[in-house]
Amino acid sequence: MAELQKDPVTRGQFLFMGVVGSLVGAVMTIPPVVFVLNPTIKTNLLGQSDIPDDWLELGSVFEIPSGEPKVYRVEFPQEQTYNGGGPLLGEDSMIQAVLVSWKEGEIPSILENGDQGSFSTSEIEELTQDLNVMSNHCAHLGCPVRWFPDRGEFLCPCHGGIYTINGGLIGGPPPQGLYKYAYEVREDGAIYVKHEFTNGEPWVV
Amino acid sequence: MISRIKGWTLGVVQPIADWTEERTGVVTMLEHFLYEPVPKRGKWLYTLGSATLFLINLQFLTGILLLFYYVPTTDNAWDSIYYIMTDVYFGPLIRGIHFWSANILMIVIGMHMLRTFFSGAYKAPREINWVIGVVLIMLVTILAFTGYALRWDQEGFWAWEVGIKIGSYTPFVGAYVATFLLGGDTAGPATLARVFVIHVWLLPAALAPLIGIHLYLLRKHGEFGSEFEYSKRLAELRERQQIEEYALYEEGDEDSRG
Numbered sequence: 001m002a003e004l005q006k007d008p009v010t011r012g013q014f015l016f017m018g019v020v021g022s023l024v025g026a027v028m029t030i031p032p033v034v035f036v037l038n039p040t041i042k043t044n045l046l047g048q049s050d051i052p053d054d055w056l057e058l059g060s061v062f063e064i065p066s067g068e069p070k071v072y073r074v075e076f077p078q079e080q081t082y083n084g085g086g087p088l089l090g091e092d093s094m095i096q097a098v099l100v101s102w103k104e105g106e107i108p109s110i111l112e113n114g115d116q117g118s119f120s121t122s123e124i125e126e127l128t129q130d131l132n133v134m135s136n137h138c139a140h141l142g143c144p145v146r147w148f149p150d151r152g153e154f155l156c157p158c159h160g161g162i163y164t165i166n167g168g169l170i171g172g173p174p175p176q177g178l179y180k181y182a183y184e185v186r187e188d189g190a191i192y193v194k195h196e197f198t199n200g201e202p203w204v205v
Numbered sequence: 206m207i208s209r210i211k212g213w214t215l216g217v218v219q220p221i222a223d224w225t226e227e228r229t230g231v232v233t234m235l236e237h238f239l240y241e242p243v244p245k246r247g248k249w250l251y252t253l254g255s256a257t258l259f260l261i262n263l264q265f266l267t268g269i270l271l272l273f274y275y276v277p278t279t280d281n282a283w284d285s286i287y288y289i290m291t292d293v294y295f296g297p298l299i300r301g302i303h304f305w306s307a308n309i310l311m312i313v314i315g316m317h318m319l320r321t322f323f324s325g326a327y328k329a330p331r332e333i334n335w336v337i338g339v340v341l342i343m344l345v346t347i348l349a350f351t352g353y354a355l356r357w358d359q360e361g362f363w364a365w366e367v368g369i370k371i372g373s374y375t376p377f378v379g380a381y382v383a384t385f386l387l388g389g390d391t392a393g394p395a396t397l398a399r400v401f402v403i404h405v406w407l408l409p410a411a412l413a414p415l416i417g418i419h420l421y422l423l424r425k426h427g428e429f430g431s432e433f434e435y436s437k438r439l440a441e442l443r444e445r446q447q448i449e450e451y452a453l454y455e456e457g458d459e460d461s462r463g
Contacts, residue, residue, distance in 0.1 A: 036385075037385065039384055039385070039387070039388045039389045039395060040381050040384045040385045042389075043384040043389060043390045044380055044381055044384055049389075049390050049391075050389040050390055050391045050393060051390075051391060076391075078391060078393050080388065080389045080391065080393035080394055080395045080396075081388070081393070081394045081395045081398065094391055094392075094393060140370070141366075141367040141370040141371060142363075142366045142367060142369075142370045143363065143366075143367065158367065195391075201380065201390075203369060203370065203373050203380075203383040203384075203387065203390065204366045204369050204370065204383070204387065204391070204392050205391065205392075
């Protein structure tokens with residue numbers, strides 16, 4: 001048998017040790033833990049982001065083809081630790097591929113009229129509703145998906161996630177469809193995108 | 206000739222060994238650490254733990270060497286490894302040992318676990334050693350995963366992204382795990398700094414004392430199924446048989462008297 005207590009402790013001593021022990025423990029553990037959790041606190045609790053809350057221009061609605069997505073390369077300015085807007089992968093920076101397609105791949109009738117001028121508010125609304133602006137990161141484990149023209153689907157190389165042209169989930173392990181960026185269409189038909197997602201949080205991206 | 210050299214060597218070494226032993230007890234300690242009875246059956250399988258320890262030590266040593274040149278920043282990490290592989294003398298050898306012994310370590314540690322499982326070496330009183338072993342294998346797995354990401358090439362980067370996404374599926378705290386590993390909400394310089402700290406400081410610092418406890422507990426209880434344990438058990442069995450036989454004999458005796 002292991003002997004647990006050699007000198008009996010009184011209630012007062014026990015209480016004193018408990019109070020002083022908790023205080024010393026708190027002083028020693030809270031600063032390092034909060035120090036390490038700094039980005040977690042700022043992101044999850046205060047809602048801050050490494051990417052400034054700005055609109056970035058993608059391209060024009062006239063560039064989006066029928067029946068397949070157009071891939072845009074967007075360079076998000078990144079402010080994380082020492083280098084704001086600095087490089088991410090070798091000489092690259094926080095560059096993301098943004099997939100833009102029409103709903104079901106059909107070009108809306110407004111554009112077929114050949115109207116190259118400015119759009120009215122109702123036309124902008126219609127165009128916005130007809131667009132899909134998606135992240136190319138698979139909703140399963142974040143691998144980059146690619147458009148397969150002969151299949152008419154997005155396929156993920158890692159575990160076989162399959163998505164429609166609208167980013168809807170067809171099959172495979174992903175729990176949901178492709179992540180959608182917050183976007184808007186301006187009067188001249190320019191598409192603007194923001195580093196913000198309307199259906200779930202993809203992280204990493 | 207040989208015997209003369211042997212005698213001369215013993216004459217020099219013996220006093221030094223005795224002197225050290227008297228003051229530190231290091232010779233008995235070495236004997237205690239180096240000699241361990243193992244079962245005759247499957248004796249080579251009992252070297253897997255030592256092989257694991259050897260490979261982990263190799264990781265520590267080559268890892269320290271690699272740190273002389275590795276730079277944990279997003280713009281320099283890949284180039285610093287390229288420099289190790291092309292310009293540094295024996296760079297490919299040192300990095301190759303680190304890389305291949307890490308790969309072999311994963312295999313050997315798995316075999317070590319299988320041997321422990323199939324020989325029943327996790328049973329009382331060795332349960333805690335099994336639990337520590339499981340923690341160790343998890344730490345080594347995370348070490349392998351973070352080492353992969355430190356290269357900051359396409360392969361390592363995407364593997365780490367997958368790892369973070371796996372972590373983000375943790376129930377209730379998934380979002381916190383992701384931002385903790387990323388150092389923000391996107392992958393960037395803070396992410397690599399975190400991977401570096403986890404791989405080079407945090408996990409090795411956790412690994413070392415756990416290996417110490419693992420070895421201490423092994424020495425405390427010995428290898429399961431060692432000759433000593435078998436002979437002790439056999440002796441107990443024979444003693445019990447003798448007592449039973451004697452009891453039977455006495456019973457028979459009483460019967461005959463009555």
